[in-house]
Amino acid sequence: MNAKQMDRLATLFFYLVAILIVCTLIGLLGFILFKGISYISWDFLTEAPGSYILGEVGGIAPMLFNSFYLLILTMIITLPIGIGGGIYMAEYAKPTRFTKFLRLCMEVMSSLPSIIIGLFGLLLLVQYTGWGYTLAGGALALTIFNLPLMVRVVEQAITAVPKDQKEASLALGITHWQTITKIMLPVALPGIVTGTILAAGRIFGEAAALLFTAGMSSPNLDFTNWDPTAVSSPLNPFRPAATLSVYIWKVNSDSLSTQTAAIVSGGSAFILICVVLLFTIFARLLGKYIYRRLTSS
Amino acid sequence: MKIKKRILASGLIGLAFSTVLVACSSTADNQNNKQLSGNLTSVGSTAMQPFVEEASKTFMSNNPGVQINVQGGGSGQGLTAAMNDTADLGNSDIFAEEKQKIDASKLVDHKAFVVGIAPVVNPNVGVTNLTQQQLIDIFTGKIKNWKEVGGKDQAIVLVNRSESSGTRAAFAKFALKDNKEFRGKGGIVEDSSGTVRKIIGQTQGAIGYLAFSYVDNTVKALTLDGVQPTNENVTTNKWKVWAYEHIYTNANGKNKPLEEAFIKYILSDEVQKGLVTKLNYIPITNMKVERDASGNVK
Amino acid sequence: MKERGNTSLAEKLQTPARRIFWTEWRGRSITYVSVWIVILILLSLLWFITSKGLQPFLNGEITLSQFFSTNWSPQDNKFGSLYIMLGSFMVTIGATLISAPLGISAAIFMTEIAPKWGKKVLQPATEILVGIPSVVYGFIGLTLLVPFIGKLIGGIGFGLLSGILVLSIMILPTIISISVDAIEAVPQKYREGSYALGATRWQTIWKIVLKTALPGLMTAVVLGMARAFGEALAVQMVIGNVPNAPFHFFISIHTLTSMITQNMGNTVPGETFNQILWSMALVLLLMTLVFILVIRLITRRRDVS
Numbered sequence: 037m038n039a040k041q042m043d044r045l046a047t048l049f050f051y052l053v054a055i056l057i058v059c060t061l062i063g064l065l066g067f068i069l070f071k072g073i074s075y076i077s078w079d080f081l082t083e084a085p086g087s088y089i090l091g092e093v094g095g096i097a098p099m100l101f102n103s104f105y106l107l108i109l110t111m112i113i114t115l116p117i118g119i120g121g122g123i124y125m126a127e128y129a130k131p132t133r134f135t136k137f138l139r140l141c142m143e144v145m146s147s148l149p150s151i152i153i154g155l156f157g158l159l160l161l162v163q164y165t166g167w168g169y170t171l172a173g174g175a176l177a178l179t180i181f182n183l184p185l186m187v188r189v190v191e192q193a194i195t196a197v198p199k200d201q202k203e204a205s206l207a208l209g210i211t212h213w214q215t216i217t218k219i220m221l222p223v224a225l226p227g228i229v230t231g232t233i234l235a236a237g238r239i240f241g242e243a244a245a246l247l248f249t250a251g252m253s254s255p256n257l258d259f260t261n262w263d264p265t266a267v268s269s270p271l272n273p274f275r276p277a278a279t280l281s282v283y284i285w286k287v288n289s290d291s292l293s294t295q296t297a298a299i300v301s302g303g304s305a306f307i308l309i310c311v312v313l314l315f316t317i318f319a320r321l322l323g324k325y326i327y328r329r330l331t332s333s
Numbered sequence: 334m335k336i337k338k339r340i341l342a343s344g345l346i347g348l349a350f351s352t353v354l355v356a357c358s359s360t361a362d363n364q365n366n367k368q369l370s371g372n373l374t375s376v377g378s379t380a381m382q383p384f385v386e387e388a389s390k391t392f393m394s395n396n397p398g399v400q401i402n403v404q405g406g407g408s409g410q411g412l413t414a415a416m417n418d419t420a421d422l423g424n425s426d427i428f429a430e431e432k433q434k435i436d437a438s439k440l441v442d443h444k445a446f447v448v449g450i451a452p453v454v455n456p457n458v459g460v461t462n463l464t465q466q467q468l469i470d471i472f473t474g475k476i477k478n479w480k481e482v483g484g485k486d487q488a489i490v491l492v493n494r495s496e497s498s499g500t501r502a503a504f505a506k507f508a509l510k511d512n513k514e515f516r517g518k519g520g521i522v523e524d525s526s527g528t529v530r531k532i533i534g535q536t537q538g539a540i541g542y543l544a545f546s547y548v549d550n551t552v553k554a555l556t557l558d559g560v561q562p563t564n565e566n567v568t569t570n571k572w573k574v575w576a577y578e579h580i581y582t583n584a585n586g587k588n589k590p591l592e593e594a595f596i597k598y599i600l601s602d603e604v605q606k607g608l609v610t611k612l613n614y615i616p617i618t619n620m621k622v623e624r625d626a627s628g629n630v631k
Numbered sequence: 632m633k634e635r636g637n638t639s640l641a642e643k644l645q646t647p648a649r650r651i652f653w654t655e656w657r658g659r660s661i662t663y664v665s666v667w668i669v670i671l672i673l674l675s676l677l678w679f680i681t682s683k684g685l686q687p688f689l690n691g692e693i694t695l696s697q698f699f700s701t702n703w704s705p706q707d708n709k710f711g712s713l714y715i716m717l718g719s720f721m722v723t724i725g726a727t728l729i730s731a732p733l734g735i736s737a738a739i740f741m742t743e744i745a746p747k748w749g750k751k752v753l754q755p756a757t758e759i760l761v762g763i764p765s766v767v768y769g770f771i772g773l774t775l776l777v778p779f780i781g782k783l784i785g786g787i788g789f790g791l792l793s794g795i796l797v798l799s800i801m802i803l804p805t806i807i808s809i810s811v812d813a814i815e816a817v818p819q820k821y822r823e824g825s826y827a828l829g830a831t832r833w834q835t836i837w838k839i840v841l842k843t844a845l846p847g848l849m850t851a852v853v854l855g856m857a858r859a860f861g862e863a864l865a866v867q868m869v870i871g872n873v874p875n876a877p878f879h880f881f882i883s884i885h886t887l888t889s890m891i892t893q894n895m896g897n898t899v900p901g902e903t904f905n906q907i908l909w910s911m912a913l914v915l916l917l918m919t920l921v922f923i924l925v926i927r928l929i930t931r932r933r934d935v936s
Contacts, residue, residue: 047832117669140923144923151861167416253382
């Protein structure tokens with residue numbers, strides 16, 4: 037075989053790999069979406085889960101709510117720390133030993149298995165504090181899971197700000213901190229927003245870190261009671277809360293009827309994928325829109 | 334404290350006057366007109382969780398001032414939570430005495446109902462009865478093919494529950510006589526009764542164990558030394574493979590009155606003859622024998 | 632501030648400076664505090680998991696040689712976890728053997744063969760693959776893959792092979808995206824030089840691009856391995872969860888993560904079984920650190936050369 041034939045063969049191989057991966061993705065998505073859509077109904081989205089010992093399917097309303105609420109709680113905690121940390125990494129970190137150590141910390145943290153984060157949460161936020169399984173514990177565990185990613189997103193967005201903008205601001209006698217908050221953050225905002233939405237997608241689907249922190253059950257929620265201190269209030273941060281992903285796992289690992297499990301997890305997986313896809317598409321569109329606006333002006 | 338509770342209760346009556354009246358008049362077991370209020374947390378056994386959830390739903394609608402928060406987590410979590418009084422009710426598939434590091438003297442045992450456990454096989458293995466020794470040999474791996482016990486020429490596939498499962502503990506203790514060779518090796522370990530049933534139903538040569546309530550026509554329950562796995566045989570201990578489902582409370586629990594009211598409700602005919610029977614569990618009130626933590630039958 | 636009336640001109644002039652200094656200082660502190668929060672979280676995590684994981688050894692409940700033996704039987708207080716650890720390694724290695732060539736090839740396709748088409752189709756595809764939650768992978772494995780393998784081979788379909796296949800899809804996007812970065816970082820003039828010498832595209836890719844990008848590609852593979860090693864739920868749903876020797880594709884095995892998720896709830900804190908689960912978590916954590924160390928070594932070599 038000469039070099040030309042080899043080249044053609046290699047090209048063919050690379051095309052095959054690309055097609056294989058795209059087909060796998062289409063297969064996976066198709067399986068979830070086509071199988072799942074038949075289970076989706078208004079009741080499925082708005083009702084509490086049925087008692088599955090009696091073979092009732094019920095709905096996923098509390099889990100859906102829990103997933104979004106947990107996401108919001110996590111973001112409230114993560115965003116300030118993440119932005120602060122990102123600014124430090126991008127602007128204040130000097131090439132010292134401390135910065136090296138810091139980067140190592142971020143690297144370790146971002147590759148921690150999520151089950152380890154869940155166990156740490158179990159130890160500290162469930163057993164040590166005596167809270168039991170709570171939304172708050174889950175949100176804090178997810179914060180640990182999400183922080184390194186957020187810091188990196190913010191750092192990259194700020195570093196990507198054109199140098200002349202920063203220098204112009206500093207030359208006007210504006211202080212460093214004001215330059216960061218008034219000039220650089222607004223310019224970096226599109227990047228931060230896109231990165232945050234993508235991170236939100238990851239949080240939304242996370243389960244292993246939540247099994248032992250937010251728990252695998254959800255109390256009977258009273259969606260008319262919005263007083264955060266009431267036990268049955270959906271807003272109460274100190275109640276256990278199974279999210280959609282945790283629910284899929286739980287239904288499959290100890291449900292009593294496989295048929296109910298198939299329906300419930302099929303439908304839940306459909307919703308989960310839809311939300312994650314929406315997050316991804318939304319982040320891309322937003323990024324594109326903001327980019328266009330910035331370049332056309 | 335009591336006065337405070339009274340005030341709270343009367344406030345609640347004022348708030349939900351009509352509902353309370355309806356609830357009071359419609360339930361038979363709520364004859365003591367004392368209004369209950371407060372929160373209960375129930376943690377533990379995932380096998381019991383749906384039952385407790387269902388029972389607490391009706392209990393809460395009978396007593397609108399009460400909120401019961403039912404969580405899973407597993408028997409170990411349930412016992413620990415009840416012992417440390419971080420939860421009011423700790424649900425467990427096994428006796429507290431059987432667990433290391435649990436101080437049973439701090440706990441009060443309430444046996445809620447009984448589950449019978451049967452060895453279950455794929456309908457095509459060609460065996461309907463096993464002796465206990467054969468069952469032990471199968472699960473310890475000494476017998477590897479169904480033809481050795483008079484069935485078809487099929488390899489035996491074991492389907493087990495995980496090491497920490499209460500069903501597995503009961504099966505090992507009473508069906509396999511605590512045989513030390515039993516390791517749960519080979520085959521597969523699944524924690525969901527539904528999945529266990531599905532796998533046994535679909536896999537040639539499969540054997541596992543299930544609570545009676547999950548046995549349906551896709552699988553076959555075996556007789557053991559000629560004894561039928563029926564609820565009646567469990568109540569007389571003729572069928573020995575069964576287990577209590579426990580609700581433990583802390584001996585000095587902070588929510589005593591409410592805990593007692595809920596346990597009383599669980600043990601009432603309404604639940605025992607209703608929910609327990611409907612789910613094909615065995616009502617505790619039907620049991621003609623009693624067994625203690627070390628397995629002695631009275 | 633309260634003596635504003637009596638202040639001298641000099642002091643008045645200094646006030647804004649002081650205020651600026653104050654906001655500057657406050658801003659700096661906020662970022663500093665954020666960074667320290669991250670460090671403290673990580674250090675306490677390392678400390679708690681390590682001390683919990685070492686407990687059974689320090690209390691004399693189990694010796695290291697017992698822990699690293701194959702005798703697993705909790706009812707007799709035997710917790711030899713070697714097969715369980717090997718199970719984790721086997722699924723990781725198996726998944727990497729499938730994903731690394733596929734992922735790197737896909738990255739080459741996106742950067743060298745058909746950048747336009749690749750960027751338009753393959754990049755969003757990998758982004759979506761990253762976004763699919765791990766339980767959904769597990770669910771697909773359970774409902775699609777396991778019955779399929781069961782029918783193909785006969786038997787139950789749960790086991791090492793199912794775990795490997797599910798994991799290989801899960802780590803594919805990690806490997807692809809980091810490989811793309813690594814290949815894109817190869818200077819364009821290297822390729823031009825190669826073509827100018829009359830090399831074909833394949834020769835250029837094989838001899839120039841891949842060689843130059845090698846450290847980056849290795850980082851991609853190791854990160855993929857780290858992800859596979861720590862993945863819990865998807866694996867737990869398809870491997871069958873029996874602590875067998877993990878050297879056969881079609882028998883059920885256990886991994887560290889599946890053992891922890893399955894038994895953490897049913898055991899009592901303080902009980903030996905429970906303590907052993909924490910030791911397994913420690914092994915998991917140490918392996919993560921080893922993976923990071925390997926990546927550091929790879930990238931350092933690149934920095935030197």
